[in-house]
Amino acid sequence: MSSEDTPKDYSESPINLEYFYTAGSATTRFLNQVKEGNIVGQACPKCKAVYVPPRGSCPRCGVATDIEVPLTDKGCIESFTVVHIPIPGNPIVPPYVCAMIRLDGSNISFLHLIQEVEIEEIRIGMRIQAVWKPKEEWTHSLENIKWFAPIDEPDVDVATLRFQES
Amino acid sequence: MSDSKDLLRAPFELAYNYKRSSGPVMSKFFEALGHQKILGTKSSAGKVFSPAAEFDPETNEPLKEMIEVGPGGVVESFSWIEDPKHHHLIKEPFAFALIKLDGADTSMLHMVTQCNEADLRIGSRVKANWSEIQEQRITDIKFFTLEQ
Amino acid sequence: MKKVAIVGYAQHPILKNAGALNEVELIMPVVHQLFNDLGISQKDIDFTCSGSCDYLQGAAFAFVEGLSAIQTHPPIKESHVEMDAAWAMYESMLKIQMGDAETALIYGFGKSSPGDLDAIISLQMDPYYISPLWPDRVSLAALQARVLLDQNIITPEQMLATVIEARANSKNNKNALITDLIDESNYLNNAMVSSPLNQLDCPPISDGSSAMIIASEEKAYEFTDHPIWIEGIDHRIESSNLGSRNLATSKTLQASMNQLNFKNIKFDVAELHTQFSHELPFLKSLLNLQDIPVNLSGGPLVGNVMMCAGLDAIGKTYEALKENQFTHGLAHATSGPCLQHNMLVHLEAQK
Numbered sequence: 056m057s058s059e060d061t062p063k064d065y066s067e068s069p070i071n072l073e074y075f076y077t078a079g080s081a082t083t084r085f086l087n088q089v090k091e092g093n094i095v096g097q098a099c100p101k102c103k104a105v106y107v108p109p110r111g112s113c114p115r116c117g118v119a120t121d122i123e124v125p126l127t128d129k130g131c132i133e134s135f136t137v138v139h140i141p142i143p144g145n146p147i148v149p150p151y152v153c154a155m156i157r158l159d160g161s162n163i164s165f166l167h168l169i170q171e172v173e174i175e176e177i178r179i180g181m182r183i184q185a186v187w188k189p190k191e192e193w194t195h196s197l198e199n200i201k202w203f204a205p206i207d208e209p210d211v212d213v214a215t216l217r218f219q220e221s
Numbered sequence: 222m223s224d225s226k227d228l229l230r231a232p233f234e235l236a237y238n239y240k241r242s243s244g245p246v247m248s249k250f251f252e253a254l255g256h257q258k259i260l261g262t263k264s265s266a267g268k269v270f271s272p273a274a275e276f277d278p279e280t281n282e283p284l285k286e287m288i289e290v291g292p293g294g295v296v297e298s299f300s301w302i303e304d305p306k307h308h309h310l311i312k313e314p315f316a317f318a319l320i321k322l323d324g325a326d327t328s329m330l331h332m333v334t335q336c337n338e339a340d341l342r343i344g345s346r347v348k349a350n351w352s353e354i355q356e357q358r359i360t361d362i363k364f365f366t367l368e369q
Numbered sequence: 370m371k372k373v374a375i376v377g378y379a380q381h382p383i384l385k386n387a388g389a390l391n392e393v394e395l396i397m398p399v400v401h402q403l404f405n406d407l408g409i410s411q412k413d414i415d416f417t418c419s420g421s422c423d424y425l426q427g428a429a430f431a432f433v434e435g436l437s438a439i440q441t442h443p444p445i446k447e448s449h450v451e452m453d454a455a456w457a458m459y460e461s462m463l464k465i466q467m468g469d470a471e472t473a474l475i476y477g478f479g480k481s482s483p484g485d486l487d488a489i490i491s492l493q494m495d496p497y498y499i500s501p502l503w504p505d506r507v508s509l510a511a512l513q514a515r516v517l518l519d520q521n522i523i524t525p526e527q528m529l530a531t532v533i534e535a536r537a538n539s540k541n542n543k544n545a546l547i548t549d550l551i552d553e554s555n556y557l558n559n560a561m562v563s564s565p566l567n568q569l570d571c572p573p574i575s576d577g578s579s580a581m582i583i584a585s586e587e588k589a590y591e592f593t594d595h596p597i598w599i600e601g602i603d604h605r606i607e608s609s610n611l612g613s614r615n616l617a618t619s620k621t622l623q624a625s626m627n628q629l630n631f632k633n634i635k636f637d638v639a640e641l642h643t644q645f646s647h648e649l650p651f652l653k654s655l656l657n658l659q660d661i662p663v664n665l666s667g668g669p670l671v672g673n674v675m676m677c678a679g680l681d682a683i684g685k686t687y688e689a690l691k692e693n694q695f696t697h698g699l700a701h702a703t704s705g706p707c708l709q710h711n712m713l714v715h716l717e718a719q720k
Contacts, residue, residue, distance in 0.1 A: 062252045063357045066243050068496045071236040074427035074484045078229040086229055110437050112393045117411055117440030117681025119397060195229055228389045235427050239496070247497055260608050270613060272498045278608035298519075298616065300511030301564035308488040308503045317508040317563070319612055328612030330499050338564060359501050 078195075081111025081120065086195040092187060096161050098122040104162040104218055108197070128185035128200070130158035131207035131211040135169065135177055152177055156203055162218045167197070182208035232346040246275045249287055251357040259291040259362070261325045272359070288362065291322035292349040293368055294329075301338040311364060316341055320365060334362040340367060373465050374589040375716065377582045379403045381548040383672035386482040387576035392421075392431050394480050396438035399580040403474075407582065407592050411440035414582070415470035417447045418461045420454030420477040421676045424489045432709055435478060442558030443458035443495065446470065453477065454579065455679030455702030455712055459604055461583055471585045472592075478578035479675035486574055486675070494706065507571055507713075508563040509643075513616040513707040514647035515565055516698070520544055520617050525565075527650035529556050530571045535646075535670035542685070546573050546672035546693075570646040572673030579677045597687045597698075601629040601715035609709070616707055622655055625713045631657070634715065637695035638662050640682040642702045644669045665689060679703065683714050690718040 078086060081097060085108050088095040097107045097115030097120035105124050113120050135154035152174055155164040168176055171172070171186070183203040193199045243251055246262060250273040253260045261271030262284035268277065271290045271364060276283050299318035305311060315334035318341075333347055347365040355361045379402040387395060404410055411417075417439060423431045441447070448468075450456045454477025461473035487505035494500045494509075532551065539545035551569065559567040584593070589596035603697045605621035607614055641656050643649040649668070653659055665707045666685040669678045679702025686700040696718055704710040 062248060062255075064243055064248050065240045066247070066251060066497055067238065067240055068501060069236070069238045071234065072424070072427060072484060072488055073232065073234050075230055075232050076427060076483050077391070078231075079390055079394055080389045081394070082391065083229040083389060102286070103580060110434060111391065112397060112437045114437040115440065115442040117397075117400070117438070119394075125719055187309055228663060233427065241496055243497065270610070272612070274610055274613065275461045278433065278610055278613055297612075298515045300508040300515065300566070301561070302508060303561060303564070306487060306505065308491070308505070310503060317502070317504050317512065319512055321612075327610065330504065330611055332502065343515065359498050 064086060077112060081109045084107050084123070089197060089199055090193055090195050092190065092193060092199070094126045094128055094157075094158065096124045096126050106163055107158055107161045108165060124160065126158050126160050128158070128187075129206065130156050130161070130183060130203075131213065131216075132169065132177065132179055132181045132183060133157040133164045133213050133216065134179060139175055150174060154183075154203070156183065157213070157216055161212075167200065168202035169204070170202040176205075178210070180210040180213050182206050182210065185192045235267050244275065246273050246284065246287075253289075254359070254361040255355040255357045257351050257355070257361075258289055259322060260287045261290040261322070263287065263288050269325045269358070270327045272329050274327070288324065290324035293366070294320045294322035294325070294347055296333065296341065296343055296345045296347055297321050297328045298332060298343060299341055301341070310360065314338070315339070315364065318347070318365065320347060331359075331362060333366065334364045335366045371466055372586040373462055373583055373599045374586070375581060375599065375683070375687045376584050376589055376592040376596050377403045377407050379406070379580050380681060380684060381578045382544045383575050383577045383674055385546060385573065385575070387480055389591075390576075392426070392428075392435040392478055392480065392593065395437040395576070396435055396476055396580070397478065397579040399475070399578050400439055400476060403580050403582055411445070411474070411593065414474045416447060416461055416464045416473040417445055418449065418452045418457040418464075418473060418475050420452050420457040420475075420680065422451055424484070424492060425486070425675055426483045431573045439715060440472070452704055453642075453676050453679035453702055454564055455683055456567070456604070456704070458581060458583065458680060458683060459602060459712065462599065462602055465583070465585055473583050474580065475583065475676035475680065476578065476580040477674070477680050479677050481574045481576055481577045481675050482576050499559050502515065505563065506544065507566055509706040510571075510645040510648075511563040511566045514570075514660040516616040516647065517647055518565060522654070523647055523650040524698040526644040528570060529553060531646040531649045532556055532670060532690060535667045538665055539667035542666040543673065544577075544672065545667050546575055547667075548671070566645060566647070572644045572669045573671075575672050575674045577672070577674035577677060579674070579680050579684060581680060581687075593692060595718075597612045597690050598717045598719065599714060600654070600717045601714070603628045604710070604712040606705070606710045609705075611706060614707070614709075617654055619708055619711060621711045622652070622713070626656065627704050629713055629715050636661055636697045636699045638665065638686065638689045639699040639701070640664055640666060640668065640685040640689070641700075642669060642679045642682045644673055644678070644703075646670065648708065656699065658699070658702075679712070683716075686714070686716050690716055
């Protein structure tokens with residue numbers, strides 16, 4: 056359709072770039088384990104902090120995290136937010152809960168979904184566990200975990216989770 | 222996704238549909254392109270910038286007066302592409318060229334095609350060809366071709 | 370101006386495809402090498418500044434991830450430029466001049482292999498008039514090459530000689546990506562990418578990283594007995610309106626040469642951030658460097674890590690002064706199409 060008669064006060068400049076992304080060796084090690092249903096963090100050889108998912112370095116000490124630390128898929132909610140805004144392309148219908156998940160034995164948290172519970176009941180310190188997709192759907196992705204769901208264990212005081220320098 | 226156990230790779234695409242405010246000067250330039258007219262801005266010293274500049278980079282003078290230039294012009298420089306890549310807009314051999322439009326003192330970057338590399342030289346006369354659909358973008362000029 | 374010196378520089382081997390290495394894994398080895406060479410740690414650094422471009426690898430905020438390569442606890446003073454790390458060095462220099470820091474760590478990293486560099490560099494251009502046409506980096510450079518050839522400012526023979534010499538000089542650079550020699554017939558039979566530039570006139574797609582440490586006079590001697598002094602630094606930009614520039618000369622370089630008092634300096638060696646073969650003879654003539662060794666490292670034609678190659682020109686000049694009997698060195702860094710931004714750095718070794 057011709058639009059020559061309607062002046063525009065903007066110009067469209069669409070960008071479309073194609074990449075072939077490589078994960079990096081630390082992330083590759085991590086995702087290869089995730090494909091098998093295992094969560095393996097990486098520890099700093101100096102301060103012993105455990106990172107999951109690992110980026111390959113300890114920003115506290117500036118050294119590579121070359122110690123592999125198998126972890127469970129259980130942990131607690133360190134913080135959370137209720138998302139009310141639909142995000143284009145996201146199949147999940149709002150409202151839903153995104154939480155910072157702190158796995159047992161890890162010193163950082165990561166974002167994932169909380170389901171199988173009324174939103175009003177979700178609270179900081181709540182114990183949760185991963186709910187995995189069927190094994191045949193597993194790939195190199197944290198999406199192998201559908202979401203985290205509450206388990207029947209006493210809440211944790213998240214203040215006690217703060218990293219203690221040794 | 223993985224071509225070896227040691228190296229995870231994945232293709233992905235990054236796309237944004239940015240809309241940029243054109244501002245008063247460029248809006249007029251783009252609106253005129255929609256009417257198949259090319260404008261330039263004229264400084265108080267009489268220097269004409271096309272595509273329309275909002276200010277003179279030498280004197281910092283804001284430029285408001287607009288005059289029509291082209292649609293013919295002269296090639297100031299060009300780079301010839303025999304095998305266009307996927308992101309190029311023209312799929313035949315073509316040139317990126319700096320074209321000084323008739324009546325302008327600065328050049329416009331655009332494309333020249335429908336000729337051979339040997340036909341094109343600095344100083345060649347070219348004229349604008351228009352796109353079938355006018356969108357008030359710089360691509361409303363489809364490309365330039367040699368003047369016969 | 371406060372006296373500031375370069376006290377160390379390290380470069381990752383330049384790779385065609387860094388493959389599995391992410392930004393952290395590229396940066397960490399060079400930073401550690403520098404720290405080990407000088408026997409220092411991040412705690413000795415007052416200010417850290419990096420240069421990179423997230424679009425290169427398509428990872429938004431990759432520069433923030435990159436910070437994980439260095440020790441950021443306790444919290445550090447840090448900054449980033451979405452440019453070549455030569456400009457991170459410039460910012461660090463200013464930080465020291467202002468008295469906010471005595472020492473600075475500068476690093477750059479670039480991973481061009483995952484994306485399409487030609488398309489990405491189009492996005493650096495004016496988004497209204499130029500980017501929508503998707504001009505690739507080679508075609509833009511070729512516009513200037515043709516102007517220089519047409520006006521006999523440079524010759525095709527000089528371009529050929531530049532390519533042959535760059536490869537011959539790669540033997541001086543243990544990190545060079547391209548090391549095979551070529552002769553005239555290889556060059557003349559090479560396919561044009563964007564005429565008048567053929568494949569050999571263009572730099573290789575490269576992945577890598579580099580790091581540098583600079584320090585004020587008081588601190589420099591704590592780190593090394595042989596600091597190389599930054600005697601002058603100047604940076605200028607031409608208009609982003611490509612069609613209004615005179616591509617046959619460089620007003621910015623002329624202004625910087627005056628600012629740095631070139632008339633009174635006899636340079637012994639220079640490293641120029643000349644990515645395409647026509648740029649080297651052009652800048653040699655503009656900067657009056659015809660009689661001295663230029664790009665002994667081979668320069669960007671044998672390895673061109675985007676967002677690092679400018680810092681590398683400074684680093685290679687530093688190395689040349691440190692390892693040879695040279696006194697005055699000139700380094701050049703550039704950004705934007707057709708040498709739009711130019712930075713000149715005058716380095717001096719005290720003998």
